[in-house]
């Protein structure tokens with residue numbers, strides 16, 4: 001029998017697990033994170049073991065507030081302006097502060113660090129209760145779909161990882177990652193905050209990292225976020241396939257889920273991983289996916305769909 005963990009029922013219980021150097025998954029507004037004390041190398045190593053991550057890739061460091069973030073990274077005046085958008089589904093890559101206490105395995109020994117302050121009351125309470133930054137990749141086995149509910153985390157790890165349940169995730173895709181270079185912003189990963197939204201909020205252009213400039217990391221591997229089913233994109237459904245629709249759906253006798261009947265990209269992002277999980281649980285062979293407009297949050301949705309459809313290694 002698979003040993004099962006006991007889920008914490010309070011933030012204090014979850015914080016005690018993390019402070020003891022063990023893993024605890026927790027809700028954020030983007031996806032569930034597999035959390036570890038980022039200052040504890042053994043704890044961070046168990047993240048890689050538990051996820052079956054092939055390499056030591058740098059992890060996002062979750063902080064409760066700017067004061068905590070400033071213990072970890074150097075903030076220029078420009079970086080502080082961008083950081084004023086926190087708490088948000090936005091991760092900033094900044095120069096690491098020397099002797100910041102983070103385990104090298106958490107940052108893969110880089111001289112930069114990816115930080116975010118999540119926009120979720122339970123996540124914030126948890127980090128505050130632990131009193132240390134938390135390293136937290138999505139709480140799924142490497143390469144698989146990111147979880148947007150506590151049950152998906154339990155299923156993914158066979159009940160071996162305790163989960164602090166905070167309900168279904170509101171955003172449903174991972175955070176947008178921006179590198180700050182002087183007074184320029186470069187998007188390394190499209191995510192739950194649309195590029196245009198950052199540009200509007202700050203009045204600064206956000207460039208998109210091209211090919212090799214993009215980070216070498218699991219989220220950047222061609223095949224990632226993959227369901228068990230095969231995926232066929234930008235298409236209507238064929239017989240025997242399941243259909244993941246967007247907006248007005250064609251008549252179809254088979255299994256259909258609609259990311260957003262009204263064509264709302266925010267709703268579609270929120271439903272994306274959940275509906276893929278659901279179709280997978282039904283054991284469907286192929287999922288055909290409707291075209292999604294490549295603007296706003298559509299950029300992140302299409303990125304995740306392309307990776308889910310990519311040839312598997």
Ligand code: TXA
Pocket residue numbers: 028030031032033034057058059060091093107110112113114118136137138139173174175176177188189215216217218219220
């Ligand atoms: O929404 C999210 O961001 C979720 C939730 C749980 O907060 N977390 C998440 O974390 O997706 P993670 O650790 O899987 O994200 C890692 C991404 C990778 O693509 C990695 O390369 C990038 O962050 N990253 C981390 N440190 C970096 C650095 N110093 N420079 C560039 N990219 C970095």
Ligand code: MG
Pocket residue numbers: 137138146219
């Ligand atoms: Mg992930």
